[in-house]
Amino acid sequence: MKNPPKRVLVAGGNGVTGKLIVRYLTGFKLPVQVDIAARTALRAQNLPEQVRKIDIDFQNKKATSALFRQYDIIILAIGPFDIFKASLHEICVSEQKICIDINDSYEAASEIYKLKKDAEHHQSMILTGMGLAPGLTTLLLLEVLQQNNETAQSGGVRMFFSNGINSGKASIYTMLINFISHVFILSNGKAYKTLSKKIEKDAYYTFNESLKHKPLIYYSSPEIQTLPLNKDCSRIRQLDFAFHLEGMPMNIIPFLRGLKIFRKTIIKFLCKSTYKKQKKQQSGQPVETLVIASAFGQFDNCIKHCQVSSKSSYELTALTASLVAEMVLKGEIVETNGVHSIESDIISKPILKTRFEREGIKINPEIVNQS
Ligand SMILES: NC(=O)c1ccc[n+]([C@@H]2O[C@H](COP(=O)([O-])OP(=O)(O)OC[C@H]3O[C@@H](n4cnc5c(N)ncnc54)[C@H](OP(=O)(O)O)[C@@H]3O)[C@@H](O)[C@H]2O)c1
Structure with missing residues (x-):
């Protein structure tokens, strides 16, 4: 007898990233039923016919547990993660589910990793940070570091966010709320x-010939909590x-980083107005393929870098989460209880890279010699 199709729930499947995840997962033609859930899921348009839509408020724990119970895999594309933190992961753990998230919040990551023991005990697998950053950028960074045995003096991840695409409300909020006075970097592990302001002063990056000398905004990546565990x-x-955030006046950054009084109210207002402005500006405009993410290491005699291009950072986030889900569904990620990030050995990097290639995303490190 054939196994029944696995059931996958995309929590936040009517959001910008969630919709793309649904499109990828249904497009992979796996024996899988993909459904979405959100507060206004029933209003979602342009989703494949077979996708069931469920209205739910994920703040309601009892209803969320009852819903998650009906699925094998829960993909968390909800947001902002800064608000949900690990609350939905906790429900996945108590319901013994496989959970895949696209978390990009440093603070939420700390809470999610705290669930490691509970997840091991309750037999639940959490794959966290399976988006663009962390996720694909971590893969790029590992490629750079694995290329030779030298020690790199410094390195980094750089992303280019074009103002030519529509962002999700939750993503805009996450970006704005994380403009604070300090950032974490990794220093000697x-x-x-x-x-x-200290590291941002005169910090620029050249992505390629057409994206030269772009001013940078620094952030604390959840990768800082996981990379030290990697050899x-x-x-x-x-x-x-x-x-680099295209169109963002750089002189507003110190203001946002220093904001203390009415911080949340001002951020919410800015979030709403940015979202509205984007919607007005961009509808119908053709979108270019650009370098989106670049990881590099500065070695004694050369710089190694590895970069990927796409039309949208959201496409890359959704693709990463969907490819990881595909690997789970095909048994290529063996169910291992606990909390795992992309660096974990349970995720085969050669298979993941081949899958990205199948989707037209090449992950090829390059070496630039310095005389
Ligand atoms: N790792 C990465 O590289 C990466 C990249 C992009 C985004 N992200 C993160 O992914 C998250 C989603 O981003 P996005 O831009 O796709 O956001 P979005 O378009 O605003 O989507 C958010 C989704 O969450 C749902 N939601 C929010 N609160 C809810 C609640 N209480 N109950 C039920 N559903 C709720 C929303 O639906 P309703 O409003 O209908 O409830 C919507 O479907 C954000 O946290 C963002 O920071 C990560």
Whole structure:
């Protein structure tokens, strides 16, 4: 007798990233039933016909547990993770489910990793940070570090966010709320807190010939909590994470980082107005393929870098989560209880890279010699 199709729930499946995850997962033609759930899921449009839509408020624990119980895999594409933290992961653990998230919040990551023992005990597997950053950027970084046995003096992850695409409300909130006075970097394998304005001063990055000398905004990546556990990470002295946000006036960054009074209210207002402005500006405009993420290591005589291009960072986030889900569904990630990030040995990097290639995303490190 054939096994019944696995049931996958995309929590937040009507959001910008969630919709793309549904599109990828249904497009992979796996024997799987994909459904979505959110507060306004029933209003979602342009989803494949077979996708069931469920309205639910994930703040309601009892209803969420009852819903999660009906599925094999829960993909968390909800947000902001800064608000949910590990609350939905906890429910996945108590319901003994496989959970895949696209968390990008440093604070939420700390809470999610605290569930490690509970997840092992309750027989639940949490795959966390399976988006663009962390996720694909971590893979790029590991590629750079695995290329030779030298120690890199410094390295980093750089992302380019074009203003040509529509962002999700939760993503805009996450970005704005994380403009604070300090960031964490990795220094000799340990998280090191530093003043944002100190490292941001005169920090620029050239992605390629057409994206030169772009001013950077630094952030604390959840990777800072997981990379020190990876043996290759000991071969880099200092590692930091930054992005360029096209169209963002750089002089507003110190204001946002210093904001204390009415912080949440001001951020919520800015979030709403940015979302509305984006919607007005971009509808119908053609979108270019651009470098989105780049990881690099500065070695004694050369720089190694590895970068990926796409039309949208959301596509890359959704693709990463969907490929990881595909590997779970095909038994290529063996169910291992606990909390795992992309660096974990349970995720085969060669298989993951082949899958990205199948989808047109090449992960090829390049070496630039310096004389
Ligand atoms: N790792 C990465 O590289 C990466 C990249 C992009 C985004 N992200 C993160 O992924 C998350 C989603 O981003 P997005 O841009 O796709 O956001 P979005 O479009 O705003 O989607 C958020 C989703 O969460 C749902 N939701 C929010 N509160 C809910 C609640 N109480 N109950 C039920 N559903 C709820 C929303 O639906 P309703 O409003 O209908 O409830 C919506 O479906 C964000 O936290 C973002 O920071 C990570």
